Amino acid sequence: MKGNFIDNLPKVYGIYTGGFLAFIIIMAIGEQMGMTSKAIGICFVAFTVAIYAIIGWLSRTAQADAYYVAGRQVPTVFNGMATAADWMSGASFVAMAGGIYFKGYGYMALLVGWTGGYVLVASLLAPYLRKFGCYTVPDFIGTRYGGNLARLLAVIVLTVASFTYVTAQINATGTIASVALDIPFQYAVYVGLVSILLCSMLGGMRGVTWTQVAQYIVLIIAYLLPVFWISNKMGAGFFPHFMLADEVARIGELEQQFGFVKNSAADLANVPKGLAGITKAHSAVNATPWAFISLALAMMMGTASLPHVMMRYFTTPSVKAARKSVGWSLFFIFLLYSSAPMLATLSKLSLIDPSLPTGIIGKSIAEVQAIDWYQNWNAANLMFVSDFNGNGTLELNEFFMGGKAVVLATPEIAGLPYVISGLVAAGGMAAAMSTADGLILAIANALSHDLYYKIIDPKAETAKRLVVARVLLVVIGFAGATIAAMEIQGILGSVIWAFDFAMSGLFFPLVLGVWWKRANREGAIAGMALGLGSAIWYLVWVRTGGSGFLGLTQLTFGIFGAAVSFVAMVVVSLMTGAPNAATQKMVDEVRVPSGRTILGKQ
Amino acid sequence: MSKQAQHWEKTRNLLFITLAIWFVFSIGIFLFGAEMNEVTGPFGYPWTYWFTCQGSLGIFVILIFWFANRQEKIDEEFGFSERGDD
Numbered sequence: 001m002k003g004n005f006i007d008n009l010p011k012v013y014g015i016y017t018g019g020f021l022a023f024i025i026i027m028a029i030g031e032q033m034g035m036t037s038k039a040i041g042i043c044f045v046a047f048t049v050a051i052y053a054i055i056g057w058l059s060r061t062a063q064a065d066a067y068y069v070a071g072r073q074v075p076t077v078f079n080g081m082a083t084a085a086d087w088m089s090g091a092s093f094v095a096m097a098g099g100i101y102f103k104g105y106g107y108m109a110l111l112v113g114w115t116g117g118y119v120l121v122a123s124l125l126a127p128y129l130r131k132f133g134c135y136t137v138p139d140f141i142g143t144r145y146g147g148n149l150a151r152l153l154a155v156i157v158l159t160v161a162s163f164t165y166v167t168a169q170i171n172a173t174g175t176i177a178s179v180a181l182d183i184p185f186q187y188a189v190y191v192g193l194v195s196i197l198l199c200s201m202l203g204g205m206r207g208v209t210w211t212q213v214a215q216y217i218v219l220i221i222a223y224l225l226p227v228f229w230i231s232n233k234m235g236a237g238f239f240p241h242f243m244l245a246d247e248v249a250r251i252g253e254l255e256q257q258f259g260f261v262k263n264s265a266a267d268l269a270n271v272p273k274g275l276a277g278i279t280k281a282h283s284a285v286n287a288t289p290w291a292f293i294s295l296a297l298a299m300m301m302g303t304a305s306l307p308h309v310m311m312r313y314f315t316t317p318s319v320k321a322a323r324k325s326v327g328w329s330l331f332f333i334f335l336l337y338s339s340a341p342m343l344a345t346l347s348k349l350s351l352i353d354p355s356l357p358t359g360i361i362g363k364s365i366a367e368v369q370a371i372d373w374y375q376n377w378n379a380a381n382l383m384f385v386s387d388f389n390g391n392g393t394l395e396l397n398e399f400f401m402g403g404k405a406v407v408l409a410t411p412e413i414a415g416l417p418y419v420i421s422g423l424v425a426a427g428g429m430a431a432a433m434s435t436a437d438g439l440i441l442a443i444a445n446a447l448s449h450d451l452y453y454k455i456i457d458p459k460a461e462t463a464k465r466l467v468v469a470r471v472l473l474v475v476i477g478f479a480g481a482t483i484a485a486m487e488i489q490g491i492l493g494s495v496i497w498a499f500d501f502a503m504s505g506l507f508f509p510l511v512l513g514v515w516w517k518r519a520n521r522e523g524a525i526a527g528m529a530l531g532l533g534s535a536i537w538y539l540v541w542v543r544t545g546g547s548g549f550l551g552l553t554q555l556t557f558g559i560f561g562a563a564v565s566f567v568a569m570v571v572v573s574l575m576t577g578a579p580n581a582a583t584q585k586m587v588d589e590v591r592v593p594s595g596r597t598i599l600g601k602q
Numbered sequence: 603m604s605k606q607a608q609h610w611e612k613t614r615n616l617l618f619i620t621l622a623i624w625f626v627f628s629i630g631i632f633l634f635g636a637e638m639n640e641v642t643g644p645f646g647y648p649w650t651y652w653f654t655c656q657g658s659l660g661i662f663v664i665l666i667f668w669f670a671n672r673q674e675k676i677d678e679e680f681g682f683s684e685r686g687d688d
Binding site: 105108285293300323327338591593 | 606609610613616617620621624627628629632633634635636639645646647648650651653654655656658659660662663665666667669670673674677681682683684
């Protein structure tokens with residue numbers, strides 16, 4: 001191909017997308033010719049991971065600029081796709097539709113929160129941090145406020161938040177690898193880890209950027225294709241997003257008809273751990289305004305504070321491009337997020353509507369237990385029925401499912417060929433890998449650039465810095481995998497905690513650093529230390545039986561942490577002296593898009 | 603007032619407008635979630651349900667592109683825009 005790589009991007013990824021679609025068709029033909037479902041699953045995961053590894057190898061680099069910020073030449077649209085993949089984790093892909101399926105409106109606060117946060121990113125932070133020209137988020141804190149203590153605290157907050165998040169992602173890659181490759185979870189976690197490191201180790205941010213674009217293409221095809229296919233197959237409408245109003249209303253009717261019968265504790269004790277029944281209305285408002293708003297607000301402020309997202313906007317060619325790129329990121333995220341409620345609706349209706357051939361409510365228990373897909377998913381510990389009232393018929397309150405089953409099992413229930421299930425596994429793997437890559441890189445870069453280079457050994461040569469960065473990448477990856485292998489927490493819980501930690505420690509030090517010239521070092525130190533400290537205290541308090549206040553739960557404790565951080569930062573800043581003239585001038589320059597970056601001048 | 607101060611004032615006003623719109627569609631409307639859900643909205647979905655699964659999300663996408671264009675205009679007005687394309 002002529003010209004440089006960047007100019008050829010649309011062509012390169014166009015060919016890649018075509019190749020992937022061709023691969024799906026080959027697999028579909030293979031299925032018709034008698035390929036086993038296990039072989040299809042292995043092919044999908046192995047083929048896609050091999051492609052990512054090749055991209056990672058082709059992107060290898062020995063330059064600091066390429067390693068940390070992909071040479072600052074990633075075009076807006078492609079950076080948008082990379083950010084979307086970076087952002088949408090295994091939880092978004094596998095668990096989100098399930099959450100909506102079970103909890104309805106109260107859960108959908110996450111959809112609003114995880115998209116609304118990008119408005120804050122675009123307007124408050126991304127363009128200014130891009131103008132700053134930093135390699136990492138603590139780089140901004142350290143230079144804006146000055147001093148090693150502020151930098152160190154930022155590194156600590158970043159590490160706490162991102163590490164909480166990354167164990168969940170490695171856990172998700174392990175879960176998918178163990179199902180698709182049919183190996184025990186304890187080993188599958190390390191298979192997942194090696195795949196993740198293949199993408200990021202040689203090329204750093206450059207490698208991660210180009211693999212994330214490839215991963216976005218796989219995950220969005222894997223999510224949208226089944227949703228459209230199922231909707232058409234059920235006759236619910238060829239474009240589900242605009243055509244499911246009748247289905248949503250029908251679920252409401254059925255809920256009225258069946259009623260939400262509460263199961264006794266003794267009955268529930270028989271249900272396998274992790275499975276849940278339908279106990280909340282699908283489209284009705286089932287949460288108080290504050291419960292909804294506080295969760296959405298926590299997720300929005302957390303979005304704007306998570307370093308692995310922010311650092312993606314350091315890779316754009318200009319400040320202007322950084323702003324636009326946030327818009328593209330959200331557009332690509334919107335494609336998946338707006339489809340999740342549709343998948344939840346289709347999945348729920350196909351299971352509970354007695355007038356549909358797939359509906360199981362109202363059938364006899366014995367009949368349901370004889371269905372092939374029920375047996376498969378029951379064996380996988382994701383589905384369960386039990387005749388609590390002994391009438392021989394399955395009632396709504398007698399049917400239980402795991403959250404993951406909505407995405408993983410619906411294609412099979414709707415009667416789609418197995419090739420779609422293989423595709424979904426590849427999509428989930430892509431989603432979890434891309435997020436894990438971004439997170440591990442964010443931690444390793446902060447430790448290698450801010451802790452090692454800026455604080456410990458400022459004279460270190462580039463080659464040595466990059467060796468340190470890579471060693472840290474591997475060490476952090478293994479630490480994450482080791483903790484993931486212990487299976488301490490659910491995927492979604494730890495994801496939400498990461499948002500709360502990040503917003504408690506970083507939101508106000510970042511925002512006020514740009515928007516309030518008077519903010520100084522002492523204020524920022526107080527804001528980060530007290531913000532994160534109070535958040536951890538509140539979480540421990542609520543987890544150990546504390547009542548909490550203002551209705552803030554272990555999902556929204558970041559609001560308390562951020563409030564403490566804000567007050568501490570403002571009070572301490574005002575009690576101590578204004579920042580020096582050089583710092584004030586620096587803030588003025590950050591606010592103007594043109595000219596060289598702040599750090600580029602030094 | 604210096605050119606830079608004027609530029610910043612306009613930038614700040616744009617921020618306030620952007621955040622006000624953001625506030626309405628991420629927080630404001632959900633204060634009335636229960637009441638709003640009684641009414642049928644776009645494509646026949648109940649209003650609140652539609653906002654949570656498409657409306658607010660789509661509005662955020664449009665809002666960011668609108669914001670980016672307005673900010674570019676402000677930067678150009680004061681000669682602070684960057685040279686070169688993206």
